[in-house]
Amino acid sequence: xxxxxxxxxxxxxxxxxxxxxxxxxxxxxxxxxxxxxxxxxxxxxxxxxxxxxxxxxxxxxxxxxxxxxxxxxxxxxxxxxxxxxxxxxxxxxxxxxxxxxxxxxxxxxxxxxxxxxxxxxxxxxxxxxxxxxxxxxxxxxxx
Numbered sequence: 557x558x559x560x561x562x563x564x565x566x567x568x569x570x571x572x573x574x575x576x577x578x579x580x581x582x583x584x585x586x587x588x589x590x591x592x593x594x595x596x597x598x599x600x601x602x603x604x605x606x607x608x609x610x611x612x613x614x615x616x617x618x619x620x621x622x623x624x625x626x627x628x629x630x631x632x633x634x635x636x637x638x639x640x641x642x643x644x645x646x647x648x649x650x651x652x653x654x655x656x657x658x659x660x661x662x663x664x665x666x667x668x669x670x671x672x673x674x675x676x677x678x679x680x681x682x683x684x685x686x687x688x689x690x691x692x693x694x695x696x697x698x699x
Contacts, residue, residue: 581617597633608642616650629659631668638672 576594583599590606598615601622611628618633629641631651641659649667658675
């Protein structure tokens with residue numbers, strides 16, 4: 557199997573209709589990654605990852621020194637850089653993020669490492685209650 561593949565929808569219930577591209581553990585990318593499909597990174601990336609309407613998964617062996625813009629970001633590995641997700645950001649128990657987060661929803665599991673600020677931006681969600689500010693800012697460091 558080549559390190560960069562698009563997996564068919566028969567891979568299981570987790571695959572989307574257009575598949576998920578994969579950047580293998582032995583690959584190192586410097587520069588900009590843009591696209592219109594979900595991406596799973598196991599290698600290392602330096603620069604910018606921009607998947608406006610898609611999901612980025614940072615695998616357990618991945619090392620990103622990059623800013624990320626996506627619909628959804630799930631971190632199992634290490635990220636140094638700012639994350640911006642229109643829908644949600646998840647940092648799993650062995651994940652590590654050093655940088656600022658901007659998203660509508662956030663989940664940081666017990667055991668995850670996070671250092672930076674969090675901006676909750678609900679502008680993308682429905683405005684049910686206009687009496688509250690649509691943005692909240694929190695600065696945190698968790699081990």
